[in-house]
Amino acid sequence: MTDVQHNPLLRLLNRTSLVSQIIIGLIAGIALAFFLPNLALKVALLGDVFVSALKAVAPVLVFILVAASIANHQQGQQTHIRPILLLYLLGTFTAAIIAVIASFAFPSSLTLVSNSAELSPPGGISEVLTTLLMNIVDNPVNALLKGNFIGILAWAIGLGFAFRHAAPGSKQVLSDLSNAVTAIVKMVIRLAPLGIFGLVAATLAQSGMSALLDYLHLLTVLVGCMLFVALVVNPVIVFWKIRRNPYPLVFTCLRESGITAFFTRSSAANIPVNLQLCQRLGLHEETYSVSIPLGATINMAGAAITITVLTLAAVHTLNIAVDLPTAILLSLLASISACGASGVAGGSLLLIPLACSLFGIPNDVAMQVVAVGFIIGIVQDSAETALNSSTDALFTAAACIGQARKAG
Template sequence: MYRRYKDVSLILKIVIGIIVGAVLGVLVPSWSFIDILGKLFVGALKAIAPLLVFLLIMSAISKYRSGSKNHFGTVIVLYLSATLLSSIAAVAVSYLFPIKLVLPGAIKIAESAPKDLGTVVSDLLTNAVANPISALVEGNYLAILFWSVLIGAGLRLASGTTKKVVTEFAETVSSVAQTVIQFAPFGIVGLLHESLSKTGVKGVMAYGQLLILLVATMVFVYLIVYPFMVWLLTHQNPYPLTFWTLKVSGIPAFFTRSGAVNIPINLQACEDLGLNKESYAISIPLGGSANSGGAAITVSIMTLATANTMGVHVSIFLALLLCFLSAISATGVSGIAGGSLLLIPMAASLFGISNDIAMQVVGIGFIIGVVQDSVETAVNSASDLLFTATAEYADDRRDGHPVDMRAAVKAAGKVKTKAAKLVEEEGEQI
């Protein structure tokens, strides 16, 4: 029965969960026992998220190899710059269009909330160097980020076998998280029922505003910010390549909602473009964690919406700090559906917001995730392809061998793209 359930599209299951939760919330708001489904789902996420973030970041950093013949330098600069710029755009949009959510059971900010700049910096430094075991148990994401980076850097000197064990352990925990997410529809029934019974339809309507802001920001970043970066490096019209990457990579990623699933499609698309295999064989898998502009947007906007809801004043300093924190944490986002939502508690902790409140926002994220996570994955995956190609074209131009991007895209389009066949095969498997 579980196999059959798992074979059903997660998107379809979530849509059904939203419908069932909304109907029950309107018709039988007094059936409070339904709310336990949401509590169980959020509780499972709270348990697995710290370990998942720790292992993913540690594993990604441990795999870095210097001295390889590729366009790694340009690629990594593009990945990190794009993620940071995405976060900055998200924070700017949040200032322009502030959103408040209605959180069932939300209370005023705790007494431990930062009161001044000195307290903020002191708390950040103290929390960052907390005991890593305690950090995993308590969900202290700042310490998790700090220690995962340090341990991952140390593992670069370890044997291949040790790195393989760490990677396989990370994949195992990712698989467990994926299993938890398979039960998201049941959690959504409970969360939506609780939201409707306690806040009414008006409170839930705020979720729609949040979704519009998230999607609009992602569209702006991919169609304006990213092409500008491509133009700066190549001095060519970026839109033929931008739209081609959306068609070849973004569309399948939208429906699979998994950057990991889309890696074979991106690799084949790179071959169709005639790129250097030594380069894209590294940059495409690396992009699954190092290039997560869509995730940075999600983390930044949803964290600031939470801060607005809790009445937390966000200074320019804290906003800039959030940009860097979102960009760094997004590089460790999981390649599974809804992975970026698990990073919200870490960003929320910057403002002294409790883990319990942050996890309610994660629950909201799964409610709107049918669209939000699909668009986010499309942005992340398509930009892996976009920046891999841009890095090579930029380096070729610097070396005096410029490539006509428009011609390269046209030639790739004529190769009845093996990538299209892979899309079909992936669709059948999913």
């Protein structure tokens, strides 16, 4: 405490909010990439260490936190998982519908590239769902090592219920473990400004923006849909749930969750950030300890938009006629596929061939669309993750506040 009082730098850090520090790191990273690109490449290590630390701590945090929350759950305490699941599914399907409307209103054409990514897309929706099911019954050690959050959740829930019949001392050990891992997470999150600085500087120095100019229209449609969902659709859904001005909560989640998710480009890495946000918002720990990792797996509005927009861009490029029922079917397929995106290597982009097959587009052409997705991935993936992750915290908070309003 004495060191903090006498050190002007530490005093300044304590007085400056974490979000403000992240914004400073963002501006500094952009400036470094612009003026000293060679040096910017060397600070990439800061970003890599930050993202790796978040990814490393997230599986352990989720496993311990969920197990401890269920084990110490008091009889009569309410959790709000069911309404949160409804919000997740509603938000994802609505996002796909918005993407269809935007794609019809502002059709995009692609210059299909010749060398597609050497990746294997899933053969059908059944393969996506099978992968999801196999992730649930994964070996717990393997699930922790590979960051398989569906498997981690399944084992944590099972262990938590088993520990409800354990001695009070055993339950206390779980609680102490939860507190210890949470303390480590807080230390990692304090490194966010340096991490964001490294990520931004290295990314801009490596890629620049020239590669994105050819796909500016497509990017505008993609990011425009995501902004519309974040600033119009989500607030409407939240208002329906809490019956008051939703924007303070929406902007809080975008500011404190969306910014870090945008630059880490990993829903898994942003789980600790969302758990911290829910704690600060005073939500039920028994609820958010399950809903946040679950949301990182199935709440995929951004992925649904990506799949829909890029598929319809391919459809428009190939002059394939699309009627309304087929467009609605695409929205449903994109929503279901997006929920299983985390169980497929390559995420949402590799589910585009699955959606393209609905229109009879050959797989080799569809994989060229995937390659276009990787070209614009610097912006697409960042915006997609920011929408997905901030919505996890937003819908969790909305459900908890809505249930409290009904109870009151």
